[in-house]
Every structure is written in C-alpha cells, then in structure tokens.
Amino acid sequence: MNEFGRLKRLAMRRPQEAMRNQAKVDAEWRDLNYHTRPDFDLAAREHDRFAEVIKSVGAEIVYLPEHDSLTMDSLYVRDAAAVCPKGVILCNMGKPARRGEPAIHGQAFEKAGIPVLGGITGEGSIEGGDLIWLDEKTVAIGRTYRTNDEGIRQFKNLVGADVHVEVSALPHYKGQSDVFHLMSIISPLDKDLQLVYSPLMPIPFREWLLAKGMNLVEVPDSEFASMGCNVLAIAPREVVMVKGNPETKKRMEAAGCKVHVIEADAISVPGEGGPTCLTRPLIRG
Known part of the structure; x- marks a missing residue:
C-alpha cells in the first residue's frame, strides 16, 4: 500500500463522461x-494521451460512468474515494457541488468487483487529495478546508489501530473556496523520495x-502555481507531470526519475487538477 509502486489498476473518468459536451x-x-x-x-484528446502513458506500465484503467448529477469536476476522480489495505473508502466531499460523486463511485467499484470497505458520513468530510500512503502501515492526511476532524476520526476507525495516521494541519493559503490539498504540496516519487x-x-x-x-526534491517558487508539485508516480521513479515546469522536471531527473510530460491545457490547467487529481490508483505493485 503506497503511492509510488508500479500502477496495476486505477480508476479514471473521461471528459466524455464528466464534461459530456461543450455546452455543459x-x-x-x-x-x-x-x-x-x-x-x-x-x-x-489530452485525456486519451495521458491514459496511453499510464497504460505503458501495464496498468488497467477502470473508467467510471457518467451521471446526470455529476459536474465536470468529476473528471478529478482522486477526491471522491480513498483506498486502504482493506478496500476502498468512499469520501464525503468538502465541496458541496461534488457531494454526489462518492456514491456513484461506490456503485461502479462494486460492479467492477472492487471491494468497498465503507464511507465517511454525516458531518465528517474527507477528499482523496488529502491522503498519502507511504507504506502499508503509514498514511499522512491533511487537515484542510476539505478534510475535517470528524472525517479524520472516521477514517482512523476504518483503517484500524495498527495504521499510523500522521495528521498535518495545512495553512489557510487562498481560503475556503480554493482547492488546496495535502497533495498540492507533496507527491511521492519512490519509497524514500518525495517531491515537495x-x-x-x-x-x-x-x-x-x-x-x-x-x-526531498524541492519545487521552485516559479513552478508551484503551474502544478509543478502535482506529479503522478506510475512506477518507482517514473512519473507524469504537466507541461510547463522544466526546472522541476530537471530536478526530478537529477534524482533518478524518468519523467513523462503531458499537454494538459484543458484537463488540468483550468481547474488546477493535475495528473494525481485525474486518477484514483487502486492497486500498485
């Protein structure tokens, strides 16, 4: 259980199912x-090319369905679900417009034979971008405007007492309306290497x-806003990043990483959702 092993199975939702058409x-x-x-x-087109990079390491993509209640934010599948060694945990979204996504994910996962352990309910809120597994017994979770104390309490109960949950309270930054997750400031590259x-x-x-x-590989100030820190590991030290962050790319390569660069002017830049946000890894090697 980690965020850097070779991808074997993951969930994505295509623009055809999230955005549906230009009018939407x-x-x-x-x-x-x-x-x-x-x-x-x-x-x-961008999403298809991104998917081809992911498939290059042998990963199977489970494509999530469309639904009339979904907004185009549902392209960013990471946030609606989390995983743990016991199965999928359905999140409870901090952004009101996305509240319906977890249930739709749960139905799709069950149909695909992917075990669903449970979900965050009531006043608890968690979004998947605030969770990072470093190994099977260690998970970091961001306390943010999208992930609250009650959500963290429920998450701890679901994963069990044998898992260490390291809670990190993040700063206010741009405020409640902004998307600022733990994974906005850290992306695992390998078991002992983090992009931060x-x-x-x-x-x-x-x-x-x-x-x-x-x-720690440090993202320069000039490349934080352009999602330089939003990098998806598809295998240990093999990663995907958004075009426009050449210094971060250079620093990762100097640390021994193979870096794939994708064009993401439509799938990432407008909504600040990079490669990690566009994927919900389910099984890694």
Whole structure:
C-alpha cells in the first residue's frame, strides 16, 4: 500500500463522461471556480494521451460512468474515494457541488468487483487529495478546508489501530473556496523520495518526513502555481507531470526519475487538477 509502486489498476473518468459536451462546460466552469473555459474536444484528446502513458506500465484503467448529477469536476476522480489495505473508502466531499460523486463511485467499484470497505458520513468530510500512503502501515492526511476532524476520526476507525495516521494541519493559503490539498504540496516519487513545495509545508510534517529518511526534491517558487508539485508516480521513479515546469522536471531527473510530460491545457490547467487529481490508483505493485 503506497503511492509510488508500479500502477496495476486505477480508476479514471473521461471528459466524455464528466464534461459530456461543450455546452455543459460553458454552463458550469465559472460556478466551479475554474480559471478559464476548457475546450471539450481538446480535453478528450489530452485525456486519451495521458491514459496511453499510464497504460505503458501495464496498468488497467477502470473508467467510471457518467451521471446526470455529476459536474465536470468529476473528471478529478482522486477526491471522491480513498483506498486502504482493506478496500476502498468512499469520501464525503468538502465541496458541496461534488457531494454526489462518492456514491456513484461506490456503485461502479462494486460492479467492477472492487471491494468497498465503507464511507465517511454525516458531518465528517474527507477528499482523496488529502491522503498519502507511504507504506502499508503509514498514511499522512491533511487537515484542510476539505478534510475535517470528524472525517479524520472516521477514517482512523476504518483503517484500524495498527495504521499510523500522521495528521498535518495545512495553512489557510487562498481560503475556503480554493482547492488546496495535502497533495498540492507533496507527491511521492519512490519509497524514500518525495517531491515537495516546502514554503507551504507545515514544519512538523516536513520534519516528520525527514526523520523517516525521506529525500526531498524541492519545487521552485516559479513552478508551484503551474502544478509543478502535482506529479503522478506510475512506477518507482517514473512519473507524469504537466507541461510547463522544466526546472522541476530537471530536478526530478537529477534524482533518478524518468519523467513523462503531458499537454494538459484543458484537463488540468483550468481547474488546477493535475495528473494525481485525474486518477484514483487502486492497486500498485
């Protein structure tokens, strides 16, 4: 159980099922706080190319279905579900417009034979972007505007007492309306290698990583806003990143990583959802 092993199975949702068409995009993008209006046809092409990179390591993609209740935010499948050694945990979304996603994911997972352990309910909220498994017994979780104390309490009960849950309270940054998850400032590259943006990282959490023997690749200030820190490991030290972050790419390569760069002007840039956000890894080798 980790975030860096070779991908064997993961979930994604294509723009055809999330955005559906340009008219839906045009109706939703402003209310969902996207920076710019995505181009639907370009999104479909970019997503297909991204999927081909993922398949290159032998991964099976489970494509999640469309539903009339979904917004185009459902393209970012990471946030609606988490995984643990016992199965999938359905999240309870902190963003009101996305509250219906976890149940739809749960139905799709059960249909695909993927075990669902349970879900976060009631006043508890958790989004998948706030969870990072370092190994089978260690998970870091961000306390953010999208993941609250009650959600963390329920998560701990689901994973069991033998799992160490390291809670890191993140800063206010841009406020409640912004998408700011733990994975906004850290992406695992290997068992002992993390890509980080230290200026927004809580000191105790950074010290905890270093005490565990982690080596840190630092994202430069100039590439944080362009999702330089949003990098998906598809195998140990083999990663996918968004185009436009050449210095971060260079630093990862210097640390021994093979880096795939994808065009993501429609699937990532408008909604600030990079390669990690677009995927829900289920099984890694």
